[in-house]
Amino acid sequence: MDSLKPVARPRLYETVARQIVTWMSDNEVRPGDRLPPERELAVKLGVSRATISQALVAMEVVGAISVRHGDGAIVTSLSADVKLVEAIREHAQRLPDILDARDALESKLAALAAERRTEADMAAIDAALDFMLSELDAGERGVDGDERFHAAVTQAAHSQLLAKLMGEISGLIRETRVESLGQPGRPRESMIQHRTVAEAIRAGDPALAAAAMHSHLSAIRKGRALGEG
CATH class of the missing domain: 1.20.120.530 (GntR ligand-binding domain-like)
Structure with missing residues (x-):
């Protein structure tokens, strides 16, 4: 029993980030491509724009995207969704x-x-x-x-x-x-x-x-x- 550890509960923005990365993979998104606007992502994923914004910030922190004024979120690198969420979680910790x-x-x-x-x-x-x-x-x-x-x-x-x-x-x-x-x-x-x-x-x-x-x-x-x- 000593080897058992509490299971980390994913934050909502982590789940949203994983969904976005899965969408990127399914749609063959490449570095330099632009993600859909926050408002559209919020509607599609059924979450608030604040949660979308938090997910995008987390993705930017780990280098997956770059958020530019007037251009929105631009993809800078591609990573498997598991690796991305792990990087986001490590950052939070x-x-x-x-x-x-x-x-x-x-x-x-x-x-x-x-x-x-x-x-x-x-x-x-x-x-x-x-x-x-x-x-x-x-x-x-x-x-x-x-x-x-x-x-x-x-x-x-x-x-x-x-x-x-x-x-x-x-x-x-x-x-x-x-x-x-x-x-x-x-x-x-x-x-x-x-x-x-x-x-x-x-x-x-x-x-x-x-x-x-x-x-x-x-x-x-x-x-x-x-x-x-």
């Missing part, structure tokens, strides 16, 4: 650890940035915020701008070792970024939180900067939990 690591590293980086930032560093942080805003205004999710912002904060901390650690988990961090910014309303909320972090760094207040970054990353964790409900 490791995400809490990734967020813990981000919180520990980036809260400290924000505090150091408040102490050590130069005018050039602040200019880079402001430029990243402007770039993310331009993405959001264009209807994008702001993934590149988000990445630029966190990279600018890391640079402003002037800690080679912490920057190296961030670089080593950059791929894992991108998973959290894509998933978080794929949630409805999240990009604008993230933008506001980024500005709060930036202002604390500008003010030279390490404690406030660390608290602002921690709050930002806690919101990512909370949003993910709500998305799985």
Whole structure:
């Protein structure tokens, strides 16, 4: 009996993702092809658009599709449905650890940035915020701008070792970024939180900067939990 383990119950979006991949295989979909619109998928599968969106985000995280503004979901690679769902499940299981690591590293980086930032560093942080805003205004999710912002904060901390650690988990961090910014309303909320972090760094207040970054990353964790409900 010791060898028996609880059976993992698949989340609804995992089942939906598998259905989509099966449809892709049955219809000989190839990389570069476009998936049907979310509204159509929701009707065909009998689920909400929110569930479809969550399934597509999960597929994007593991590299099966790319979601582009104005183009919809574009297939980037093909994989057996079992392998895809396994990859999605593995991502879901490791995400809490990734967020813990981000919180520990980036809260400290924000505090150091408040102490050590130069005018050039602040200019880079402001430029990243402007770039993310331009993405959001264009209807994008702001993934590149988000990445630029966190990279600018890391640079402003002037800690080679912490920057190296961030670089080593950059791929894992991108998973959290894509998933978080794929949630409805999240990009604008993230933008506001980024500005709060930036202002604390500008003010030279390490404690406030660390608290602002921690709050930002806690919101990512909370949003993910709500998305799985």
